[in-house]
Amino acid sequence: MWSLHALAARIYARGFEDGERAESERSNAQRRREREARITAEKRVPISGVVL
Structure with missing residues (x-):
């Protein structure tokens, strides 16, 4: 019985x-x-950080 439980x-x-x-x-x-x-979004933002 014990082996069945194990x-x-x-x-x-x-x-x-x-x-x-x-x-x-x-x-x-x-x-x-x-x-x-996040990486893709960062590539879309200009280096200046200003989004036009």
Whole structure:
């Protein structure tokens, strides 16, 4: 019986870890999009900082 509980705990832990990894990837992708948008926006602003 104990081995069945241990197996269930391992399966649950793997699922949890997979979920954490997926959330981390989503978060990294969001930060990457924000950074790329900021860089693109900075390229559009003239060096003087004055937007016409």
